[in-house]
Amino acid sequence: MSTQSIAKQFVDLxxxxxxxxxxxxxxxxxxxxxxGDGKETVGQGPVIKKSEDWVSDKAFNGETCxxxxxxxANPDQFVVxxxxxxxxxxxxxxITLKExxxxxxxxxxxxxxxxxxxxxx
Amino acid sequence: MSTQSIAKQFVDLxxxxxxxxxxxxxxxxxxxxxxGDGKETVGQGPVIKKSEDWVSDKAFNGETCxxxxxxxANPDQFVVxxxxxxxxxxxxxxITLKExxxxxxxxxxxxxxxxxxxxxx
Numbered sequence: 001m002s003t004q005s006i007a008k009q010f011v012d013l014x015x016x017x018x019x020x021x022x023x024x025x026x027x028x029x030x031x032x033x034x035x036g037d038g039k040e041t042v043g044q045g046p047v048i049k050k051s052e053d054w055v056s057d058k059a060f061n062g063e064t065c066x067x068x069x070x071x072x073a074n075p076d077q078f079v080v081x082x083x084x085x086x087x088x089x090x091x092x093x094x095i096t097l098k099e100x101x102x103x104x105x106x107x108x109x110x111x112x113x114x115x116x117x118x119x120x121x
Numbered sequence: 122m123s124t125q126s127i128a129k130q131f132v133d134l135x136x137x138x139x140x141x142x143x144x145x146x147x148x149x150x151x152x153x154x155x156x157g158d159g160k161e162t163v164g165q166g167p168v169i170k171k172s173e174d175w176v177s178d179k180a181f182n183g184e185t186c187x188x189x190x191x192x193x194a195n196p197d198q199f200v201v202x203x204x205x206x207x208x209x210x211x212x213x214x215x216i217t218l219k220e221x222x223x224x225x226x227x228x229x230x231x232x233x234x235x236x237x238x239x240x241x242x
Binding site for chain 1: 155156188191192194195199202219235238239
């Protein structure tokens with residue numbers, strides 16, 4: 001499959017709220033996930049666990065995924081813009097989080113994701 | 122100045138519609154600009170000319186710039202999400218273009234910009 005096909009499948013599933021299906025079916029066993037602070041998590045299981053932990057202390061009201069976006073100089077990458085509507089349990093206050101994800105594809109699987117955002121997410 | 126300061130100045134000016142002021146004052150003389158098809162334009166003058174050419178065949182109705190966004194693993198970079206509201210003169214039909222810009226900062230100047238989008242822009 002092309003990077004484009006994989007990227008469109010990714011965005012379609014995300015816009016259906018199926019983020020964990022994406023992680024379970026499209027992520028490589030040795031995926032590297034890089035959060036905004038630069039911290040790396042390695043491996044499909046640990047990366048899924050990281051997301052489970054992230055959602056555990058908030059209500060997830062929905063999300064939109066814009067893209068995918070491409071650049072010909074990096075044919076193995078695609079970019080997605082996320083708008084996340086969440087209510088942290090600690091505050092009970094509904095907020096919108098925005099972030100950009102840069103994904104790398106090798107052998108029909110996503111091998112790296114790097115998130116760009118501002119402040120705590 | 123930090124990458125963060127430069128990035129916030131960039132977004133502030135863009136949200137005031139001052140994109141050409143950004144290019145004239147914040148771009149390095151030898152900036153490299155990479156369009157979605159991977160084509161590179163080198164040098165502040167040629168990069169400004171490229172943007173002048175781009176706007177010349179359309180009405181520019183406005184834009185929003187979301188961000189800046191950061192990742193600690195790439196401390197010299199920031200990311201901006203653009204939503205561009207334009208009317209190409211060829212069609213007269215108002216459209217919205219979305220793209221992600223990845224910017225690299227060195228010595229207080231922007232030395233590289235790389236745009237990710239889908240289709241023709």
